[in-house]
Amino acid sequence: MIEYHENKEIIARRIARFFHGGEVVNLGIGLPTLVANFIPKDKTVILQSENGLIGLGPAPEPGKAHKDLTNAGFMPVTILPGGAFFDSATSFGIIRGGHVDYTVLGVLEVDQEGNLANYKIPGRMVPGMGGAMDLVAGSRIVIAATTHCEKSGASKLKRRCTLPLTAAKEVDIVVTDVGYFKVEGGVFVLKEWFEPYTPEWIKEHTDADIVLAPDCRKAEL
């Protein structure tokens, strides 16, 4: 019997593989931020930060933080040579206008129709949507990044989201710590599974319809 263990690193590692160089990518706060650590040095992925910059660099060296240079999570960052700053209207113009190739966001629930809920648990947690609604509605390809199961064991992939939606039918790809799925035709199409899990285990532990892609395979990560 396979026991589930949360593994955020494998999610970040798999998502980093989508990028071949030249893509413009927005990484959400939390888990998605980890993706930056796994992009190979020889691949130039251009990171956009919705608070107003393109060409996001790594965290500054200790003592080198500048009060006027933060990411959307208010953490000090750097900008790479060739980067640019802009105001919030331009930043979301870039996002809404389809000039961001990929957005990677965290998940409370994601369903097989491509609906995403990640900004609100009514009565319990209402942080606000920030830029998430624009990012999901506007980016060309939306990747939902999430551990496969709740602490309770419940699947975060659903037939139908029950929480308020961040956006309707916009999610293209879901990467969890058990596999990588495309959202197509109203089901989760399993493209890759990650050891030690198996397609059978995934079907059993997901509260949604899973279909195996014709080229479904085990991924080496």
Added chain:
Amino acid sequence: MIEYHENKEIIARRIARFFHGGEVVNLGIGLPTLVANFIPKDKTVILQSENGLIGLGPAPEPGKAHKDLTNAGFMPVTILPGGAFFDSATSFGIIRGGHVDYTVLGVLEVDQEGNLANYKIPGRMVPGMGGAMDLVAGSRIVIAATTHCEKSGASKLKRRCTLPLTAAKEVDIVVTDVGYFKVEGGVFVLKEWFEPYTPEWIKEHTDADIVLAPDCRKAEL
């Protein structure tokens, strides 16, 4: 008997008097451009040009024209210290957003409801509205600048415009070479007359309803 003679200078001279300093003003091509010549040197009027600058200065000295610095009529200009450049969306944002205090425009017809026609004579002359429609709709105070009569002798002030409108009910002030009028309550209210004309002459030679303002007076120009 008073004979009518076109006098553009007097129009420009009177309009220049509206400004006390600090106003943001857009001067249209043609007659309105003359206004700049009559603004006293000690009054700082800030000129906006809809092609993308604020702080429009005088024409450059001979040989000093720069290909990248023109007004909306494609004539070489200069920029004053403290001026700024911006793109066309910002330029019309400034205009439409009410950040331009006065716009001064030329006229084909203007009527007592404040309607202005100045961009098209169907079948004869269709230059396009350029920025005029936005300027008239957006500026806080719209001044129509026009010779009082056509070459034919017909009045350019009308009961009702017959040409396609540039904007409906937006004109606040009309200055011609015979007097200065406010558009109020569906009539032209004569505020000042310019010698050698008289209120009687003006009433006779205007194809619209003229009411004398209580403080109507002869202007010394």
Added chain:
Amino acid sequence: MTEKRVISAAEAAKLVKEGMTVHVGGFLGCGSPDSVIAALAEQGTTNLVLVCNDTAVLDQKGGRISGVAPLVANRQFRKVIVSHIGTNPETQRQMNAGETEVELVPQGTLAERVRAAGFGLGGILTPTGVGTEVEQGKQKISLSGKDYLLETALSGDVALVKAKKADKAGNLVYSMTARNFNPLMATACPVVIAEVEELVEIGGLDPDEVHTPSIFVTYLVQSESGRPS
């Protein structure tokens, strides 16, 4: 160009009166007009409506407070119109207690609504929020088979913005990600107070590098907290 009046942070705060709608620049405190905010907190004016990206950071345990959070802690707002309150638990407490009304607006929509107000547009059509709670009570318009929400202009009474540099005419230049909502807020209110770190003479800025042209700015305030680091 005419020079703008340079006033103190306390004088700036006096321009904000009970019941007013106040647009404040800054993103979680980055690029916030901290000196004017401190003076407004000191002044204590209440019943305000805030338009801002967020209610910034209020971390009482960690002792971290930023942006408009002091005004939230002071309960100076009757209502906040923001995209995010997650880093300021006090906002959520006030909301749950019925003390403060919270209107959550997607960040890109907020930016466009403020810009629309400043630029004389009635509103804009955005795909953001279609199929979510955000569409409630809004007109939905379909163009070429795609649905959009009609989001209306959002103007205010006084804008408080923060720039790195200004000339005495009021032209503003922002620094890095401290730009964020500042240039937008500066368009949308009849009174615009710009807190600046560095004030130069007229002619001291390249007219091609100006981010906010002087005509948007009413008053200048020399920043006390935000001098160059």
Added chain:
Amino acid sequence: MTEKRVISAAEAAKLVKEGMTVHVGGFLGCGSPDSVIAALAEQGTTNLVLVCNDTAVLDQKGGRISGVAPLVANRQFRKVIVSHIGTNPETQRQMNAGETEVELVPQGTLAERVRAAGFGLGGILTPTGVGTEVEQGKQKISLSGKDYLLETALSGDVALVKAKKADKAGNLVYSMTARNFNPLMATACPVVIAEVEELVEIGGLDPDEVHTPSIFVTYLVQSESGRPS
């Protein structure tokens, strides 16, 4: 950042194909991508749709020609969507002869329609044109007692813009009033060709002074006509 391909004006012209909608920056020729326009005139591609502020200056008597006017003279456009044709009598002649369709759009509305396309908005609500011929066939929307026209986004296939400086990543900086529609056109098409006078290495531009961020730009062309004067 990745470097953008630097191509010749002739190679740039080849990207413009029959029937395409082409967005061109410039205001009566100020800030026009003259080298690419010359190559496109040479190439002779027809049946194009132009989106531009104007059809520029064509004064055959005075021997003055600017901006897109050579393409108009060549009859390369099936339709022009512009705010002004008054300085190019040939446009009016073609319009009256039924050779070219002319759609006149108020300048501020044109700017917002192009920006809306680039920024993912379906359209905007503007008071401009209410009560005029411009409102024909458009949805009128009343908000708080004021009427607005719904003006829709205007996208294209290829944008031709002109900047003063670029770095090799494609970040653009414009010069003075040569900026005009260029930054807007650069957002609204999937292929954006930027003709530049000066090309610097990556890192050679201050990220605060960039007017058009590199991600909007597909190709760079070294300007032949527009070297610094």
